[in-house]
Amino acid sequence: TDIECQNMVSILGTSSFSSKWKQQMKATFDSAGIAYFDPYKEDWTEKDVEKEADHKLKDKVILQIITGETESFGSLAESGLLALSAFIRGQAYGLYIEDYPGDPKLDTNRARTLVREHIKKLNEQFPGIVYLADSIEDLTCFAKEHIA
Numbered sequence: 001t002d003i004e005c006q007n008m009v010s011i012l013g014t015s016s017f018s019s020k021w022k023q024q025m026k027a028t029f030d031s032a033g034i035a036y037f038d039p040y041k042e043d044w045t046e047k048d049v050e051k052e053a054d055h056k057l058k059d060k061v062i063l064q065i066i067t068g069e070t071e072s073f074g075s076l077a078e079s080g081l082l083a084l085s086a087f088i089r090g091q092a093y094g095l096y097i098e099d100y101p102g103d104p105k106l107d108t109n110r111a112r113t114l115v116r117e118h119i120k121k122l123n124e125q126f127p128g129i130v131y132l133a134d135s136i137e138d139l140t141c142f143a144k145e146h147i148a
Contacts, residue, residue: 003089003090005058005059005060005089005090005091006058006059006060007035007060007147008035008036008037008055008058008059008060008061008147009029009034009035009036009037009059009060009061009062009063009143009147010036010037010039010055010056010059010061010062010063011025011026011036011037011038011039011063011065012039012052012056012062012063012064012065012075012082013063013064013065013066013067013075013096014065014066014067014069014070014072014075019040019067019069021065021067021136022038022040024136024140025136025139025140026038028140028144029140029143029144032144034143034144034147037052037055037059039051039052039055056082056085057085057089059091060091060092060146060147061091061092061093061094061142061143061146061147062082062086062091062092062093062094063093063094063095063096063139063142063143064078064079064082064093064094064095064096065095065096065098065136065139066079066095066096066097066098066112067098068098068099068100068101071100071107071108072100072108072112073107073108073111076097076108076111076112076115079095079115080115080118082095083095083119083122083129083130086130087126087129092131092142092143092146093129093130093131094130094131094132094133094139094142094143095119095130095131095132095133095139096132096133096134096135096136096138096139097112097115097116097132098112099112100112116132119132120132
């Protein structure tokens, strides 16, 4: 079902105040005149939760970036809900998952591998339901293509 969306990009995922990947993505969007929403705040409140939920339901493009900065179990779990919601609402959903540093057998790396495999299988049955990006730059290009 296509639901009218606002012409914005949600930049979701793992990050910290010092995350460099978001700075580069935002600079690219700024130079292209693309409006975006970044939910990251040092002091997250209940109002911020409501605002983020609204953007997840209304923005035309949803990006989720899971970096190696944190173990990211919450973001990995949320990726399925975001994929389903974007599909139902007719939003473009792009996902990038970076490996966590260290042992590939860590639970977080097993979870990342499993989510990637689920997405690949899902895309075989429903082509293009989730864009699984090769890099953050690739995901940025995906957003630019879908926001126009």
